Amino acid sequence: MILLSQELPLSISLNQDTYRNAAQFARAGFEAAECCLPVHYHAEVDLSIFPAYLEEVCPRIADGGLRIASFHLPFGTYWDISSPDETIRAGAVQALAQLIRLLAPYPGNNLVLHPSFEPIEEGAREAHIAACQKSLRELAPIAEETGKKIALENLPRTCLGRTSQEMERITESGALCGICMDTTHMFHETPQDFLRRCGKWVINTHLSDYLNGQDECHWVPGTGSLHWREIFAALIALPYGGTYNFEVFKYAPLEIVGGLKNALER
Numbered sequence: 001m002i003l004l005s006q007e008l009p010l011s012i013s014l015n016q017d018t019y020r021n022a023a024q025f026a027r028a029g030f031e032a033a034e035c036c037l038p039v040h041y042h043a044e045v046d047l048s049i050f051p052a053y054l055e056e057v058c059p060r061i062a063d064g065g066l067r068i069a070s071f072h073l074p075f076g077t078y079w080d081i082s083s084p085d086e087t088i089r090a091g092a093v094q095a096l097a098q099l100i101r102l103l104a105p106y107p108g109n110n111l112v113l114h115p116s117f118e119p120i121e122e123g124a125r126e127a128h129i130a131a132c133q134k135s136l137r138e139l140a141p142i143a144e145e146t147g148k149k150i151a152l153e154n155l156p157r158t159c160l161g162r163t164s165q166e167m168e169r170i171t172e173s174g175a176l177c178g179i180c181m182d183t184t185h186m187f188h189e190t191p192q193d194f195l196r197r198c199g200k201w202v203i204n205t206h207l208s209d210y211l212n213g214q215d216e217c218h219w220v221p222g223t224g225s226l227h228w229r230e231i232f233a234a235l236i237a238l239p240y241g242g243t244y245n246f247e248v249f250k251y252a253p254l255e256i257v258g259g260l261k262n263a264l265e266r
Contacts, residue, residue, distance in 0.1 A: 011243035022064025028253030032069040041076040045095045070110035081135035082116035082128040104146035110204045116160035136176040151180035151204035164197040174201030182206035187213045206247035222263030
């Protein structure tokens with residue numbers, strides 16, 4: 001889609017409730033999708049659910065006219081790669097390694113991964129960071145073997161990755177993995193500030209609006225307090241080579257496109 005005089009590939013996050021709408025998004029001008037794998041926050045890992053899910057969802061997305069550009073890996077208590085409990089951390093890494101290998105034959109190069117679950121007490125933060133980095137060192141080569149890249153997502157609240165400084169540190173300045181920039185998770189800085197520090201390592205995006213740091217809004221661009229023309233200009237200037245993926249689930253495709261176009265004109 002032509003935006004700000006540039007041809008920009010729009011993408012949409014699709015989950016188990018929305019993947020059937022792929023054709024509607026394609027007709028609205030989206031060309032790609034992020035396939036979100038099922039999440040059960042506190043349930044123990046059950047890898048048996050994923051083969052059938054992928055066999056159902058991925059063809060439906062492709063048949064709808066969207067290419068899968070990325071996958072959002074599961075997260076939760078037993079998927080926490082930052083857990084100081086080595087049993088949980090190692091179990092999460094083992095499960096993610098198996099899932100990454102399962103994804104090998106599917107299109108979509110980027111694997112969005114949460115650096116932690118929550119809550120994290122301040123006194124335990126350093127232990128969580130060390131565990132997260134250990135996990136990334138173990139998972140990154142597996143992703144590379146399958147032709148994919150880990151995109152670590154910045155998270156809000158007490159989660160890891162709540163500032164660009166912490167994302168820079170956790171990823172070792174992009175040496176361990178790439179970054180997925182989530183605009184609605186930024187309580188301490190603007191997306192523009194985040195891109196100034198971490199933009200060179202951003203390979204994936206979760207774009208949505210919010211209002212002055214309100215928690216998990218995931219609104220259509222233009223309905224909150226973010227400055228979308230500046231955000232897109234910063235991404236274009238990098239230059240950012242990934243899809244412009246929107247993580248908004250409660251809006252019709254044309255609402256998202258219309259909101260974005262209006263926001264970019266301000």
